[in-house]
Amino acid sequence: MDAKVETNAAAGDGKPVLPPGHDPYHHLHDEAYAAPFSEARVGWRDLISVAGRRLESLDGTWNFVLDLHDEGLRQRWFEDAPDPIGGWTTPRDYDDGAWQTTTVPSCWNVMRPEWTYFEGGAWYTREVTVAPGRAGERVFLRVGAANYEARVFLNGVFIGSHRGGSTPFFIELTGHLAAGANRLQINVDNRRRPERVPMNHTDWFNYGGLYREVGLLRVPAVFIRDFGVALVPGSQGRRIAIDVTLSEPTSGTARLRIDGLAEEIAIPVAAGVGRITFDAAPELWSPARPKLYPVRLTFGEDEVADAVGFREIRVEGQRILLNGEDIFLRGICVHEDDRDLGKVSTEADIRRRFADAKALNANFLRLSHYPHHELAARIADEVGLLLWEEVPVYWAIDFANPDTFADADNQLREMIRRDRNRASIVIWGVGNENADTDARLAFMSGLAASCREMDPTRLVSAACLINREHFRVEDRLSEALDVIGLNEYFGWYEPSFDGLKRLFANSDLDKPLVITETGADAVAGREGRPGELFGETHQSDLYERQLDLVESAPYVRGFCPWILYDFRTERRQTAYQRGWNLKGLIAADKTTRKKAFTTLSERYSELAQQQTPAGA
Ligand code: GCU
Secondary structure (H helix, E strand, C coil), X not given: CHHHHHXXXXXXXXXXXXXXXXXXXXXXXXXXXXXXHHCCECCHHHCCCCCCCCCEXXXXXXXXXXXXXXXXXXXXXXXXXXXXXXXXXCCCCCCCCCCCEEEECCCHHHCCHHHCCCCCEEEEEEEXXXXXXXXXXXXXXXXXXXXXXXXXXXXXXXXXXXXCCCCCEEEECCCCCCCCEEEEEEEEECCCCCCCCCCCCCCCCCCCEECCCEEEEEECCCCEEEEEEEECCCCCCCEEEEEEEECCCCCEEEEEXXXXXXXXXXXXXXXXXXXXXXXXXCCCCCCCCCCCEEEEEEECCEEEEEEECCCCEEEECCEEEXXXXXXXXXXXXXXXXXXXXXXXXXXXHHHHHHHHHHHCXXXXXXXXXXXXXXXXXXXXHHHCCEEEXXXXXXXXXXXXXXXXXXXXXXXXXXHHHHHCCXXXXXXXXXXXXXXXXXXXXXXXXXXHHHHHHHCCCCEEEEEECCECCCCECCCHHHHHCCEEEXXXXXXXCECCCHHHHHHHHHCCCCCCEEEEECCCCECCCCXXXXXXXXXXXXXXXXXXXXXXXXXXXXXXXXXXXXCCECEECCCCCCCCCXXXXXXXXXXXXXXXXXXXXXXXHHHHXXXXXXXXXXXX
């Protein structure tokens, strides 16, 4: 093949002669092609608080092309000048995708039928013009989430990467921007791999793409990177702690104002960090009374603003206390999944989710199995719902792999950094249904320690499994948790409820237990006989039996069945399911309620009557 290339010069045909030694086919033989693009990886330390800030949206139409074999990375498409195909003198395999486009944010799987099951790399390309800003201004690209790994290129130069499919990231553009139009390319790879978090086997659909908002953030040379506003644990709601972290190790004074609580609090900042506490008597936030206070924090030219609720969550023996009052978590699990939008969450979708939870008389949601859109916790603050948020440390994670731990730990810290000022979040979840091995114990205990380091104001839990050897709620990880989560499917995967009775009789816990999953599939509209699988009658009866037994166990302080809506998963291929998990209380149309919805709503209404005001 090479001989042909050498004779071009002899032919004098005016076509470019490749420099000696240049092998145009080198990319066929280099399987280490991706390594350079996993460098310059950003993570939780690079996050910037967007509270009260204006982002310049880059949402809308982008050029788009699928790239199953990562040709763009192998052949370095991003270095090709974006000249039109008609002007080329050597052939290429990519033309900026101008011949097809897609919308950001979106999941490519729901944009075209031929893209439904695509797992691989894809390229998003658009022009970005950044108007000149203030002297010393810094410009960052913010991506709300890209599933799973993203690589960013500006004007043909690789400038950073991120991994983790449900948390935001920032890549600095300052210094890479040209006056006028810039060419921004983002490569997104949604492949499931054994060493990723989640790994390659999950019971939810693997959507891909830039599926949350993308924008530009301008900040002054020294800016507020992160700040925290919360009650001091153990202060009986009478003392507030403020911490601030700047972008630079600068010293000075930050100034805080909390309307109705604190006119102006000076926060000394030394080497880029500051923390103070002060006495205050805020009206405490709760689901029944979701009081939020406007907060404004400034340092130099920079300002952030937020609306913050003040509440305390803690455990005492087998009880969970919200603002000092015993609370029972009347919950429901929910995925980010929509028949039409995939994993995209709009404000309307989130508000519907929470309205349906309120219609259930729920006071709690488990946002499964990954960090949801940041709007979810913000709206839960507003409408008064308690949340469990978790990282997708799901099933058979590569627990012995240090790089897998680094990935999971970064996703966890990104989640906490992003949402730490949301009163609605009361529990951080560090995993789901993981076999009890030494490697898993070390891995998840490490994550629990990271939770406490990042945020001492919330509880830590995980959705654990039954200890089959002793047939009781027992997991070595419990030592690292404040609340034990338990997934059990008596009445479904294990038909007899005798197992649940035996489990509760065998178990002796010194801390609260929350049933973090139980349920049954039911085809909406298919009543079925009592005991008939996939019928609404069976699903409803299961909820009745579960609650009868759960209410008999004093250490069960929460019930969070699986799940609010039917959702996509390729694992479910029976005639009834056809690629959907039907354990929803509402069908995939997010409108058709099943009989079990009414059953649970009535049972939760009774439980709510027994609840003291805080948790009502
Ligand atoms: C598991 C798992 C869920 C799954 C559910 C089910 O508990 O945590 O992600 O969808 O069971 O079997 O429906």
